[in-house]
Amino acid sequence: GAGVSQTPSNKVTEKGKYVELRCDPISGHTALYWYRQSLGQGPEFLIYFQGTGAADDSGLPNDRFFAVRPEGSVSTLKIQRTERGDSAVYLCASSLIGTSGRASFTDTQYFGPGTRLTVL
Amino acid sequence: GQQLNQSPQSMFIQEGEDVSMNCTSSSIFNTWLWYKQDPGEGPVLLIALYKAGELTSNGRLTAQFGITRKDSFLNISASIPSDVGIYFCAGRGGSNYKLTFGKGTLLTVNP
Numbered sequence: 001g002a003g004v005s006q007t008p009s010n011k012v013t014e015k016g017k018y019v020e021l022r023c024d025p026i027s028g029h030t031a032l033y034w035y036r037q038s039l040g041q042g043p044e045f046l047i048y049f050q051g052t053g054a055a056d057d058s059g060l061p062n063d064r065f066f067a068v069r070p071e072g073s074v075s076t077l078k079i080q081r082t083e084r085g086d087s088a089v090y091l092c093a094s095s096l097i098g099t100s101g102r103a104s105f106t107d108t109q110y111f112g113p114g115t116r117l118t119v120l
Numbered sequence: 121g122q123q124l125n126q127s128p129q130s131m132f133i134q135e136g137e138d139v140s141m142n143c144t145s146s147s148i149f150n151t152w153l154w155y156k157q158d159p160g161e162g163p164v165l166l167i168a169l170y171k172a173g174e175l176t177s178n179g180r181l182t183a184q185f186g187i188t189r190k191d192s193f194l195n196i197s198a199s200i201p202s203d204v205g206i207y208f209c210a211g212r213g214g215s216n217y218k219l220t221f222g223k224g225t226l227l228t229v230n231p
Contacts, residue, residue: 004162031217033217033219035219040223040224041123041223041224042123042124042126042208042210042221042222042223042224043163043208043219043221044123044221045218045219045220048217048218055217056217056218059218091162091163093162095217107217108165108168109165109217109219110165111155111162111163111164112162113160113161113162114160114161114162
């Protein structure tokens with residue numbers, strides 16, 4: 001079946017520009033996560049959605065970063081006034097349940113291939 | 121943000137050799153996970169551990185959840201060329217969703 005998909009796969013932009021990164025989760029998954037992976041590092045948590053609402057955005061580095069999931073499926077990560085330090089691979093993951101219920105203890109997060117963002 | 125202490129950073133081994141890598145944390149976790157990431161791909165889950173002391177196998181892979189809940193190791197037996205990639209440990213704590221990752225172990229297998 002279809003996994004998590006992310007578009008674009010690569011995005012090159014200039015400092016100061018605005019970018020949007022899209023994530024299509026696995027159909028039926030209620031939980032969606034964004035992570036950022038810098039070169040040579042492991043992924044770092046940015047934000048978590050349960051349905052349409054952002055349940056935890058504590059990982060967003062500053063107010064230039066914002067994410068939405070208006071219909072509880074596709075999510076868009078938005079970055080304003082991009083800086084060179086924003087260059088990284090942005091990973092999206094989805095899981096079936098998230099935090100609700102005992103099953104969340106074993107709830108597996110499935111990752112997409114990521115969007116490689118380069119800010120020149 | 122916080123990252124787990126994962127070692128070694130890289131390993132270069134001959135095909136057929138066994139491999140061991142480990143991960144430690146200053147925080148207690150309820151779940152330990154091991155992922156593999158190939159170039160241009162997202163991490164793929166290899167093994168999940170849910171209970172302190174648990175030892176779990178998946179084919180040639182074996183992982184353990186440390187008794188203190190602050191560490192885990194992953195062993196790969198009889199390595200093959202397709203084992204090449206970056207291996208990440210990840211922990212999940214009081215919140216049931218947020219994963220904290222290690223910095224990864226780059227494994228190279230010489231045929």
